[in-house]
Amino acid sequence: MKQKGKLLLVGGLIISYFVSCEDNFDIPILSDSEIKQIITALPKNVVYPTNNLYSNEKDELGKMLYWDPILSGNKDVACVTCHHPQLGYADGLKFSQGVGGVGMGEARSGGSLTRRNAPTIINTAFTGIDISGNYNPLDAPMFWDSRASSLEDQAGGPPLSMEEMRGDAISEEHIIDIIIQRLELIPEYKTMFLQAYGDEEISEERIFKAIATYERGIIANNSRFDQYMNGDLTAMTDHEVQGMNAFIQVGCADCHSGPMFSDYKLHSIGVPDNVYPPDEGAGSYDFRTPTLRNLSITGPYMHNGIHATLEEVMQFYEDVGENDEGNDNINSNLNYSQLDPEIRDLQLDDEHFDAIIAFLKTLDDYSFDKTIPQKVPSGLPVGGNIK
Numbered sequence: 258m259k260q261k262g263k264l265l266l267v268g269g270l271i272i273s274y275f276v277s278c279e280d281n282f283d284i285p286i287l288s289d290s291e292i293k294q295i296i297t298a299l300p301k302n303v304v305y306p307t308n309n310l311y312s313n314e315k316d317e318l319g320k321m322l323y324w325d326p327i328l329s330g331n332k333d334v335a336c337v338t339c340h341h342p343q344l345g346y347a348d349g350l351k352f353s354q355g356v357g358g359v360g361m362g363e364a365r366s367g368g369s370l371t372r373r374n375a376p377t378i379i380n381t382a383f384t385g386i387d388i389s390g391n392y393n394p395l396d397a398p399m400f401w402d403s404r405a406s407s408l409e410d411q412a413g414g415p416p417l418s419m420e421e422m423r424g425d426a427i428s429e430e431h432i433i434d435i436i437i438q439r440l441e442l443i444p445e446y447k448t449m450f451l452q453a454y455g456d457e458e459i460s461e462e463r464i465f466k467a468i469a470t471y472e473r474g475i476i477a478n479n480s481r482f483d484q485y486m487n488g489d490l491t492a493m494t495d496h497e498v499q500g501m502n503a504f505i506q507v508g509c510a511d512c513h514s515g516p517m518f519s520d521y522k523l524h525s526i527g528v529p530d531n532v533y534p535p536d537e538g539a540g541s542y543d544f545r546t547p548t549l550r551n552l553s554i555t556g557p558y559m560h561n562g563i564h565a566t567l568e569e570v571m572q573f574y575e576d577v578g579e580n581d582e583g584n585d586n587i588n589s590n591l592n593y594s595q596l597d598p599e600i601r602d603l604q605l606d607d608e609h610f611d612a613i614i615a616f617l618k619t620l621d622d623y624s625f626d627k628t629i630p631q632k633v634p635s636g637l638p639v640g641g642n643i644k
Contacts, residue, residue, distance in 0.1 A: 284503045284612075294388065295505055298486035299478035299516045303382045306394045309409060309466045311473075314452040319471030321449065322464060325633035326641035327439050328416050330424035330432060331356055335641045336415065336468065339375040342627040345554035346378035346475060351531070351562030355421040361643040369420035372532050373401055374562035376547060377555045379625050380517065381408060382473040388515045394473075398521050401547075401560045402539040408469035413461070433461050440464075445634035477551060477622035485619070493619050500616030503609045508578075511599040518549035518620070524597045527577050527587045528559045535590060536561065542591055550620045567617065571610045578603030 305311045322328060326335040339353040340346045341361060349362040353375045358368020385397035399411035415421040416432060423432050440446045440459045447457045454463055482501075484492035493501070504510060512520050523543035530536070538544040544560045558564045564573060576586045577600050580593055593601065605613075633639055 284499055284506060286498070286502055287505065292501070292505070293486065295510050295514055296486075296501075296518060297388060297516050298483040299380065299383055299386075299476075300390050301478065303473050303476060304392065304394055305470070305473060306407070306409070308395075309469060311470060312453060314449070315454075315467050315470045316474060317471075318446075318449045318453045319467035319469065320630065321446075321633050322468050323471050324630050324639055325635050326637050327443075327633075327635040328436055328464075329356065329422040329641065330427045330435075332635075332637055333357065333642045334422045335639075336412075338641045338643055339415075339421070340378045341640070341643070342475075342625070342629070345551050346625070347555045348375045349556070350375070351557055353421065356419070356424040359642045361640075365643075369424075371418075371420045372536050373560055374557065376401070377551060378472050378475050379477050379551055379555075380475075380548060381411075382476055383478075383517050384408075384519075385521055386516050390516065398545055401544045403521075403523060403545045404539070408472050409462075409465050412465040412468040412472070436464070437461065439635075443634050449634070475625050477625040479624055480550065480620050480622035482616075482619040483622070494615075496612055497616045497619050500609075500612035500614070501619075504613050504616055507605045507609060507613075508599065508603040509574075509605070509613070511602070512546045512597075513549050519546040522546055524599065525591065525595060526600045527591050527596050528561065528573070529563060529586065529588050530590065531561050531563050541595070542588060549617055551622065552617055553621045554623070567614045568610060571605065571607070571613065574600075574603055575605045575607060577601070578605050 323336045326332050326338075328335065334355055338358075338361075339348045339355070341348060344362050348365070350365065351374060353371040353373075354365050354368035355371055356369045358365050360366055381397075381399070382394070383392065384399065385394070386392035395407045397407050399405040399408065400414065405411040405414060416436065417423060417429050419425055419429075423429065427435055437459050446459065450459050450463060451457045453467060481492040481497075504513075512522070512524060514520055523539050523545055525542045526544075527542070528544070538560065552558070552567060556565060556567075558567070558570050564570045573586050576584045577596065580601070630639055638644065
């Protein structure tokens with residue numbers, strides 16, 4: 258018989274009963290206050306940088322720029338090409354296929370192959386948030402190697418990348434000037450910059466501030482987990498609650514903590530290589546902890562998309578925690594001692610898989626903005642060559 262965990266107040270201490278479920282394992286149920294010191298709900302509102310405050314006009318300008326392939330060297334790739342709302346603001350591929358590609362998601366063919374999986378844009382507005390809800394949007398590590406520190410910085414990266422947007426016909430040194438020249442020839446963009454900034458000047462800084470403003474509005478902060486943590490105890494099942502407690506107590510939350518389920522730190526966890534030469538991230542195979550929100554629609558997983566399912570991800574972590582150095586699931590270029598202590602201390606077992614995955618799915622929230630503009634000011638195909 259399935260029983261829900263109960264709490265007793267004894268001598269000022271909260272005592273938890275074990276919960277017994279059909280999974281054939283027991284896990285202690287933590288109190289709400291204990292859980293909220295480790296993982297918790299996202300806030301209702303987004304913080305905007307003091308040097309890039311929100312306005313409707315800037316948001317609309319950013320949306321047009323995000324969807325307009327005029328920002329790419331060959332005018333065939335837009336930001337949305339690899340971060341599309343129908344694919345959870347990712348692209349559903351192991352590695353993004355940029356310049357020269359045609360189609361979207363698994364149907365995309367050709368194009369320059371990047372070396373990393375495209376992370377979702379959803380909730381990047383909250384990157385850097387701590388367990389108390391505090392964060393500085395200008396000190397928010399972006400990209401798998403944390404090489405950018407804000408959405409404004411991040412937005413400026415892909416147009417410079419030969420594989421992602423620039424192509425090889427225009428140099429990195431000249432691409433931004435050419436983009437600005439293109440935009441200055443389009444009356445609608447000049448009007449939109451005037452409305453957003455008070456004059457018609459088009460600059461690199463203004464372009465990427467507008468895109469960042471639009472991206473900060475792509476949020477999903479009302480998942481069933483958020484509802485549960487905000488007091489609706491019917492929002493999650495007993496099975497999912499058990500998975501949440503297992504997630505914390507086997508060690509997943511040592512790195513995947515806070516409202517975004519990330520500590521935003523760089524870790525070496527032993528993900529196998531699937532590119533040559535090997536991608537060592539920020540060095541020594543260090544990659545930033547990703548969010549775990551909306552996993553159901555943002556696979557494949559890891560920095561190189563090597564795992565297609567959440568079950569594969571669970572198996573990888575179990576292998577690492579068991580110190581199974583001979584397993585092909587672990588990067589052969591790393592000794593076990595080189596992995597982060599947090600990953601080596603994992604106590605994950607396959608009996609936990611179903612409950613933890615069930616819990617992870619409570620972090621899904623599909624209420625983010627999915628609107629697609631009918632046209633963009635350049636007159637180019639909306640989103641680039643994605644049809």
